Amino acid sequence: MGDALSRKPYQRKVYWNAPTLTWWERVYLFEIMRGLGITGGVFLRNMWRWMTGRKGALTTYYPEETRADYAAGNRGKHILTQRPDGRPQCIACNMCATVCPAQVIEIDAAFDPEDTAHPKSPSRFEIDYSRCIFCGLCVEACPEDAIRMVKEVPELPSMDRDHMWLKMDELLTWKPQRDVAKPYPPKAGGSA
């Protein structure tokens, strides 16, 4: 019984430090003025930058501007490599579409019995960038080095999600001037 009476009163555990304000801070007016000085200073600094023709904001003006600080290893866009005559290297084997974990690659094959070296080629090769995870497995799977990824970023923003499908005309825009694997322009009579 004596035990119960001698128990210390319950003390709430303090989880945070009580704010300690100095007299100067508690008057509030001076701290307000200091704060206004900071925000006003930032305003004037940025206005000065704008007025002298520089950029006074951290914003990247997307999509007109692209960020300058993409990682060096960033690969944002697929391209299809080309044969010397400009047709795709792709043989429409569907390996990339099979390995793709996001299942975003759609290929329709065309058959050309005249072209004995490459009888099979894609008539339609589309990638859905709204679902692509940029893993690069398609590049590894390709037996013909027909698909690669480059550092660019495709122009995706639009009012219509259909525009996020890149078609063959977009994927075939890559015209390298120096490519070890595929010299360009090709040597006349070369195997290529």
Added chain:
Amino acid sequence: MTQDLVIYAIYIGYAVSVLMGFGTILTWVERKQAAVMADRIGANRAYIRIPFTQYKMIWLGLFHGVADGLKMLLKEDWKPNSYDRVAYALAPWVVFTPVLLVFAVIPFGGVLDPGKLLSAFPAASEWFGDRTYAMQIARLDAGLLIVFAFGGMSIIGAMLAGWSSSNKFSMLGAVRAGSQMISYELVMGLTVLGLILIYGTVDLTTIVQQQSATLLGFLPGWGIFLQPFAAALFLAAAIAENKRIPFDLPEAESELIAGFYTEYSAMKMGLFMFAEFIEIAIVAALFTTLFLGGYNLPFMTDAGIVFAGDLVLPMSHGAVVVTQLVVFLVKVLAVASFQILIRWSLPRFRYDQVLMFAWKFMLPLALVNLCVTAVLAWSNHG
């Protein structure tokens, strides 16, 4: 007689267009200034494309105000199932109208002499003769009192809106608006009393004219140098009166959705917003008139610029009128911009802090300021 009508029609047109212009421009200034203060670019996507060309007029996002107005005009005017439809429909106008009316007594320029101004056109000049007009819609002896009378009316509008919406958030917002605005009205009145003691008048034109004097030989005789405490208190109280951050408890969106105008939509809600932005300009105009020398440059009178030592730089009447109109607008814009700076710098008070700030901090300070001013004025004038 007809001449008076013409002149005052021009004045009223000028005043209304200035206020509407400020109401529209300030929405843009608020967005852009907030953005620049936060290292952002700000709203700049609205544009008007010149037909048949690909040229888009973006103009730093100026058209966002137009887009806002268009949106408000085209939205559905939804009405709550309220028992008091008349009050519900009336409330936005009760808030909006007094804000416009206050500008009637604020002088936006010195004395206009149309006969002298139009001396290039003898017929017009002769028609006006030697009549002169103070550039002010209504020159009333009770100028400052009218300002407070109309300022008090917008409380009624906020209360009406909250009461007739039959919504608890609106009601809470209205109660908060009422108590807060009445408290700060009092502080505002007390801070201005010191100025009235010094200038000996409540006529705003006379107050402005007295501020063309020189203090201590070099300072312009502006109210802010005579009554620095009153100026700071007045600006704080005026922002609280306008219910803007840090005093926007009546419409605190994280607590009350939109406070007393929660149930308003479309252009009725737009009127509340528009009234708020015009009131920024009104507060700025009042502050300019009372504390920043009104429409005059430092040391400037209707005759020209008077430097210390009786050195007078005379200006033609046309130059004086244009200078005064422009100077007034620039000062108003600067003070409005300062209010926006405050709005984007300070966090919102708690509600008990708002009332405590009014009654326990600002009211005693205003009273002390008034007493000191009274003693000094009495000892100066004997």
